[in-house]
Amino acid sequence: MISFDGCTKTFLLSGKNYSYCMYINRAGLLQHLYWGKKIGAADAAFLVAAHGLPASPNPDDYNKDMATDGMPSECGSFGRGDFRPATVIVRREDGAAMSRFRYVSHKIVKGALHLQGMPCARKADETLILTLKDDFSDIELDLNYSVSEDADILVRNTAVRNAGKDAAEIAKAFSFCTELPDTRGTWSALRLAGSWARERTPVVTPLAEGTLRIESARGYSSHQMNPFLAVLSEDCGEESGECYGFNLLYSGSFAITADVSHNKSIRVQGGINDFLFGWLLQGGETFATPQAALYYSAEGLGGMSRAYHDFFREYIIEPKRVYARRPVVINNWEATYFDFDNEKLFSIIDEAAKLGMDTFVLDDGWFGKRDGDASGLGDWFVNERKLKGGLKAVIGHCKEKGLKFGLWFEPEMVSEDSELYRAHPDWAIGKAGAEPCRGRNQLVLDFTRKEVVNYIFETVSKILRENEISYVKWDKNRDITENYTANLPADRQGEFWHRYTLGFYGLAERLTKAFPNVFFEGCAGGGGRFDGGALYYFPQIWTSDDTDGLERTKIQWGTSVCYPVSSMSCHVSACPNHQTQRITPFATRGAVASLGATGYELDLTKLSEEEKEQVREQIKNYKLIDELVLRGDLYRLADPFKGNYFCEMLVSKDKSKAYLVGERFRGDPCDHDRVLKLRGLDEGKTYTIRELNVTASGAALMGAGLFCPRLPDCGSWVWHIEEVQAERKLYKAIETGR
Ligand code: GLA
Numbered sequence: 001m002i003s004f005d006g007c008t009k010t011f012l013l014s015g016k017n018y019s020y021c022m023y024i025n026r027a028g029l030l031q032h033l034y035w036g037k038k039i040g041a042a043d044a045a046f047l048v049a050a051h052g053l054p055a056s057p058n059p060d061d062y063n064k065d066m067a068t069d070g071m072p073s074e075c076g077s078f079g080r081g082d083f084r085p086a087t088v089i090v091r092r093e094d095g096a097a098m099s100r101f102r103y104v105s106h107k108i109v110k111g112a113l114h115l116q117g118m119p120c121a122r123k124a125d126e127t128l129i130l131t132l133k134d135d136f137s138d139i140e141l142d143l144n145y146s147v148s149e150d151a152d153i154l155v156r157n158t159a160v161r162n163a164g165k166d167a168a169e170i171a172k173a174f175s176f177c178t179e180l181p182d183t184r185g186t187w188s189a190l191r192l193a194g195s196w197a198r199e200r201t202p203v204v205t206p207l208a209e210g211t212l213r214i215e216s217a218r219g220y221s222s223h224q225m226n227p228f229l230a231v232l233s234e235d236c237g238e239e240s241g242e243c244y245g246f247n248l249l250y251s252g253s254f255a256i257t258a259d260v261s262h263n264k265s266i267r268v269q270g271g272i273n274d275f276l277f278g279w280l281l282q283g284g285e286t287f288a289t290p291q292a293a294l295y296y297s298a299e300g301l302g303g304m305s306r307a308y309h310d311f312f313r314e315y316i317i318e319p320k321r322v323y324a325r326r327p328v329v330i331n332n333w334e335a336t337y338f339d340f341d342n343e344k345l346f347s348i349i350d351e352a353a354k355l356g357m358d359t360f361v362l363d364d365g366w367f368g369k370r371d372g373d374a375s376g377l378g379d380w381f382v383n384e385r386k387l388k389g390g391l392k393a394v395i396g397h398c399k400e401k402g403l404k405f406g407l408w409f410e411p412e413m414v415s416e417d418s419e420l421y422r423a424h425p426d427w428a429i430g431k432a433g434a435e436p437c438r439g440r441n442q443l444v445l446d447f448t449r450k451e452v453v454n455y456i457f458e459t460v461s462k463i464l465r466e467n468e469i470s471y472v473k474w475d476k477n478r479d480i481t482e483n484y485t486a487n488l489p490a491d492r493q494g495e496f497w498h499r500y501t502l503g504f505y506g507l508a509e510r511l512t513k514a515f516p517n518v519f520f521e522g523c524a525g526g527g528g529r530f531d532g533g534a535l536y537y538f539p540q541i542w543t544s545d546d547t548d549g550l551e552r553t554k555i556q557w558g559t560s561v562c563y564p565v566s567s568m569s570c571h572v573s574a575c576p577n578h579q580t581q582r583i584t585p586f587a588t589r590g591a592v593a594s595l596g597a598t599g600y601e602l603d604l605t606k607l608s609e610e611e612k613e614q615v616r617e618q619i620k621n622y623k624l625i626d627e628l629v630l631r632g633d634l635y636r637l638a639d640p641f642k643g644n645y646f647c648e649m650l651v652s653k654d655k656s657k658a659y660l661v662g663e664r665f666r667g668d669p670c671d672h673d674r675v676l677k678l679r680g681l682d683e684g685k686t687y688t689i690r691e692l693n694v695t696a697s698g699a700a701l702m703g704a705g706l707f708c709p710r711l712p713d714c715g716s717w718v719w720h721i722e723e724v725q726a727e728r729k730l731y732k733a734i735e736t737g738r
Contacts (some may be wrong), residue, residue, distance in 0.1 A: 012041050012044055015154060019036065023048055068080065074130075090137065099137065110125075118291075120249065121146060125148045127145065128145040139160065151307070151315065153295050158289045162283050187233060189230065190232055200527070209260045210259070212257065213257045215253070215273055221252070228245070230561075231258060239302050252498055254271065278494025279495050309564035312567065313564055323630050326626065330604065331600070332348055341388070358404060364410070412476055416443065421443070429443065439478030470517065480500065519539070522538030535563070543596065549663070554640045556570065566597060566629050570596030572599075588716035593618075628657065628658070678698075681701055686723065688724055690719070
């Protein structure tokens with residue numbers, strides 16, 4: 001619901017549980033008033049009186065110089081008295097960049113805002129478009145806000161318009177700016193930091209005067225920093241306390257900043273990384289920034305996660321795919337790496353079929369001259385020396401065994417030792433005459449160039465057209481360097497990063513549209529591009545190259561802070577684990593993988609009979625609970641970063657079913673009596689836990705809890721929890737295998 005009160009000039013935006021309020025103060029500036037628990041339109045006058053300009057110590061100053069420095073603003077400006085970080089900076093032809101944006105008009109429209117060439121929320125109930133104009137130039141801004149009654153997420157972005165004739169250069173254009181005023185210096189910030197094989201570790205640090213900045217300058221969202229920041233109140237825990245979330249629906253270089261100013265308010269804003277950014281805006285042109293998904297609630301981190309999960313499932317991920325049953329895949333990467341032939345693959349396929357898997361995914365090494373990671377990228381035609389009879393032979397074998405077929409690509413990359421590079425050395429990012437910076441022995445294609453993207457679209461399409469392929473794993477294995485393209489003049493190199501990202505989105509858009517029956521999985525050297533922009537095209541993303549049964553609990557826990565478990569590809573791999581060398585029980589690897597889109601990534605022919613039986617059971621179990629993975633609410637019970645246990649549970653929306661997975665890291669003799677209080681159940685319902693043969697009310701299971709099982713190192717447990725009336729259905733399903 002969006003309403004405008006002409007008397008107080010107040011905008012009130014309300015979603016499921018929150019309200020967001022701002023008003024046009026008497027200086028014509030758009031002032032932030034409130035963001036918190038839901039309130040009614042009748043409170044607008046109170047908010048203006050208590051928090052608006054009249055309540056300011058210097059109410060008459062706002063139209064004067066230096067007065068906006070303390071004003072909670074919806075858009076920070078530069079050079080006219082607001083000394084906190086600006087939201088938008090536009091440099092005009094004469095070099096001037098100061099601005100003060102004042103209200104011009106607004107409209108409230110039905111539905112969402114579609115962004116051309118960029119991912120965006122697929123729907124919304126209403127959108128507020130607020131137009132501001134600079135006092136000193138012809139630059140106008142549209143501040144866009146979309147709300148939906150069933151969501152706790154407010155979707156925002158900014159559009160910068162040059163309403164004049166002279167060209168101007170955007171030096172910074174963030175997607176959103178908001179202010180959290182009443183913080184008394186006690187708030188902290190949560191970011192998801194990491195590295196390859198250690199993606200999305202939650203890191204909480206206090207906020208203090210000055211600017212906290214998280215960013216990626218790697219050309220994509222990155223392993224190192226996810227485009228997400230949460231601001232937490234002092235009492236924010238897993239299930240209660242106020243927190244605000246800021247998630248950029250963007251896969252390129254980004255920045256999010258939280259600036260605590262002299263009056264202790266926090267200005268939070270973010271968007272395309274402004275470091276060396278520049279964008280030429282000709283007269284009449286408009287530049288749209290990526291969208292951001294903002295969240296508020298008092299339900300702690302768990303409440304925030306569940307709201308983001310619902311948002312990504314309902315508003316971002318392709319509707320046709322999001323709740324559709326995911327295939328249990330067998331991927332050959334860790335089984336064979338580059339060293340395979342028909343026989344090796346066929347033997348894995350044969351086993352996969354016997355064990356009940358759905359799709360065989362052929363990973364890196366099937367194309368060009370690709371026997372290692374130093375050659376072949378860009379040559380998207382099959383290596384018949386390695387695969388006799390080409391892909392058709394492998395696909396034919398899969399079909400014979402009842403499996404579907406998937407294929408790995410790394411569309412944005414090129415090896416210097418490739419036919420593509422020899423034909424078009426200038427298509428790789430770099431600067432002629434300067435030795436290129438190599439990563440994993442490869443270069444990145446210049447996706448700012450249309451002809452490069454077109455070529456890749458054609459070659460990948462040819463493979464997808466000519467073969468029965470139902471699944472694509474789209475990888476990206478290095479950072480972007482040089483950040484230079486001969487395609488743009490010297491004074492427009494600042495456009496490079498964003499244009500690259502638009503090139504990636506353009507290809508993803510074209511391929512997913514051209515091949516609607518292909519399931520596209522995202523990947524970037526593990527989980528290096530796991531963001532809301534990528535989820536628009538890839539319903540599932542490879543969470544991490546680290547599949548170790550212990551480390552994965554942390555990676556999946558951190559990823560779940562804002563992304564739904566159904567978007568995490570989670571594979572069972574071999575032991576000793578290829579990344580950590582750790583040995584964990586097969587059952588544990590399966591249990592942890594079942595908290596996401598489950599698959600396998602190991603040489604099935606090397607499994608013992610006992611392990612094969614476990615695989616059969618795991619798949620059977622998975623097909624029984626995958627509905628909870630796709631649609632359930634996640635409750636995180638035991639934090640693997642903080643103690644000896646990991647535990648998460650998925651609860652159906654109607655609270656009739658739940659699935660719980662736990663792991664005990666060390667067989668510690670002294671912590672076996674840890675009590676686990678379940679969450680998310682209905683207090684008034686009676687439940688059974690199949691594995692324990694326990695029957696109790698939701699109130700007892702959540703209030704008194706149960707003891708964690710005593711288990712040796714990295715031992716795991718799985719509980720199926722079912723409302724008593726529905727119990728029969730579950731047992732019937734177990735008996736019949738469905
Ligand atoms: C990346 C991916 C792996 C695998 C390899 C292939 O590291 O994350 O899953 O596909 O590339 O080179």
